[in-house]
Amino acid sequence: MNLICLDLEASGLGPDSYPIEVAWKSTADESDSFLINPDSVPGWTFWDEFAEEIHSLCRTELRQQGVSAETACNRLNAALQGCDVISDAWEFDYFWLKRLFVAAGQKMAFRLVGLRELLSPEEMIQYQFISKAQLRQHRAMSDVDHILQAVHSVRFQE
Template identity: 90%
Template sequence: MNLICLDLEASGLGPHSYPIEVAWKSTADESDTFLINPDTVPGWTFWDDFAEELHSLCRTELRQKGVSAESACNRLNEALQGCEVLSDAWEFDSFWLKRLFTAAGQKMAFRLVGLRELLSPEEMIQYQFITKAQLRRHRAMSDVDHILQAVHSVRFDE
């Protein structure tokens, strides 16, 4: 079974926050990660200093290295078209993906699903136990790696 996991980092957690980093990876070892330049979307100005502490991304880096919202959507749709993509924080990630695709005037060509669609209630408890024990820096690709490792431990290790 080829699992694809996606994670986003954002400018904060509030209703005016927006995605600033996206990463996805499959168990078939395909992946992509990129920053998003918030200056490419009018109104994307909200910034939470606490969120910056968690992911260590600053607005200057996003402006210098980030792609446009349109380019971000194109990359995601091209790579993930028709796929079910796993998120460990569906509520947040779906909110930020919706903001991203709305800003770019595009529709998602893939479906984001939460862990609860893949894992049983018992497996969810095991997953939460494993992830709480992981000390991790919040960057999208390292989060994706940790999520895939935890799902694999819960679902496929004997």
């Protein structure tokens, strides 16, 4: 079974926050990761310095290396079209994906699902225990790697 996991980093956690980094990876070893330039979307100005401490991304880096919201949506849709993509923080990730796709005037061609659709209640407890024990650098791709490792450990009892 090929699982695809997605994670986002954002400008903060509040209602004015927006996505600044996206990464996804499949168990078939396909992946993509990119920064998003907030200047590509009018009104994306909110910035939480506490969030910056967690993900270590600065606005200058996003402006210099980030892609536009439109390019981000095109890349995601081209790679993930028709797929179910898992998220360990569905509420947050869906909020930010929705903001991204609305800003770009596009629709998601894939479906974001929470881990609760994949794991049983008992497996969710095991997953939460494993994921809390992992020390993570909070960048989207490293988070995706940790999520996939934890899901694999739970599903295959390693």
